[in-house]
Amino acid sequence: MDLYMIGFMFYFFTCGFCKSDIPIGYQVTLPVPSMYNVTFSGRAFFMETGNEVPTFKVALSVEAVNGEYSCSLGVFLGDFKVWNSGHFSQFVAREICMLELTKYGDLQLKDSKGGIGWRSATSAQGVERLQLLETGNLVLSDAMNQIKWQTFNFPTNVMLWGQRLSISTHLTSFYNNSILFFSFEIQKNKIALYLNAGTLKYSYWEFRLPNNRDITFAQLGSRGLKLFDGNFRKFAQILSTRHEPLRILTIGENTGNLKFYHYSPYNGTFEESYEAIHTTCDLPLACGPYGVCTFHNRCTCIQFSRKVYRREPNCNEAFSSEFCTSRSPVEMVEIMGVDSILSIPPQRVNVSKQECLKLCIHDCKCAAVLYSVTGTATIFKECFHYGLVRGVKQVKQGTGLSYLVKVPKGLGRNNRKKSTVKRWLLLVGGVVDGLIILLLVGGFGYYIFVVRRRNNP
DSSP states (O other): OOEEEOOTTOOEEOGGGOBSEEETTOEEEEEOOSSOOTTOEEEEEEEEEOSSSSOEEEEEEEEEETTEEEEEEEEEETTEEEEETTSSSOOBOSSEEEEEEOTTSOEEEEOTTOOEEEEOOOTTSOEEEEEEOTTSOEEEEETTOOEEEEGGGSOOSEEETTOEEETTOEEEEEOTTSSEEEEEEEOSSEEEEEEEETTEEEEEEEEEOGGGOOOSEEEEOSSEEEEEOTTSOEEEEEEOSSSSOEEEEEEOTTTOOEEEEEEETTTTEEEEEEESOOSGGGSTTSSOTTEEEOTTSOEEETTTOOOEESSOOOTTTTSOOOGGGOOSOEEEEEETTEEEOOBOOOSEESOOHHHHHHHHHTOTTOOEEEEEEEOSSSOEEEEEEESSOOSEEEOOSOSSEEEEEEEETTHHHHHHHHHHHHHHHHHHHHHHHHHHHHHHHHHHHHIIIIIHHHHOO
16 A cells, blocks of 8 residues: 655645556545644645646645635646546545545545545446546546546536536536536537526526537537537537637636636746637626626626725625515616626516516515517517626616616615706706806907907907
8 A cells, every 4th residue: 555644844745756547545645734824735746647748737635725624636737726626515624634545446535533525436346546647537447447437527617628528517616605606518509608696597608509500519629619519520619819729728716707728838827818708897797796897897886876996896785685584675776777797588578567577576586677678560578587686787778678676665765866866966067067158158258359349449
């Protein structure tokens, strides 16, 4: 049995003793500090493969996360983390963080108490070794080199060159330790980015296919993301904007944007080759809850504040937006000149605006409404209900859209009073400005026609 114990004073263990495969019975262990240090990060690299720079490496890591120490297994391309066992659920380890490939062929993460925080669930399947392939795929294989488990079947927020993504798998990226997360999904006739909030799901970017072609899987190639049909024929591709060969596709943790990256040997870093969304206001979480992204790509509160924030505001501080836990009466307040970038199927069609709003008021999970009226000869009316107020951006008025937000009853009335005062002030200001201009013009005319004539008879 191979056993490596990394001393507490060594935060990083390089690949001096790395292998491309390890047998059953192998263990590698990292100590967990007894005192919490928010900057602590310990990492032991124990597998490496490939001669191309940068190389793929596998590491056992201990990192400070939210007041605890997380123990995880990770795959890296250079310094870029491309897969992590703790992507969906963190394993909080006590005293030690140990990776073991048991004699029964199960790959496990444990701590000093023997608690198993993550496992491959491959026990008694004939697993003989853990291998790191040239593609960056970490696999468990048997004596006949048949793969029993692989990281490519459990993608995180990264897709590597040569990796396939099918309808049954998708990329996910979690936003700021909240319930919100982004997903990149392959569907029958499109690929799309989604914002997920519990059971709610909203698309904010789509790549639809011509001629109603069906996608079986997508694969990242050197020039772009290739789409294949059921006969393994490539029929569409999202091309990179650069000529350098691609290595990575990612879904941004904070933005939810889809990006391609190539490696620059000159700079020794990964550089962006393509991004799906170019405008800040078209990102789903560009602003905070009850915030609106303006024409100037800045955030302001739609919750009755004129203040423009340089940083993301919390715009629902004035009231509780948890309507299902409150019995207080509510009302819908229209926000002029805004739209939502979040797309969902309509709740109802061909209903009046009043009926659309009534449905939202009586549904405690509904937080906002978008009411759309389109068409000339034939009028189409669509009612969209949203369970959260995010992805709101400023648009030109007169687009046939009405966006309304649910608020406690009376708050909207206060807003209307403020709006009336604002209009009155604007009216008075306009009258005053007009009188000043009239006096200036009259004074100048008096000077030209009276004073100058008197001085020049």
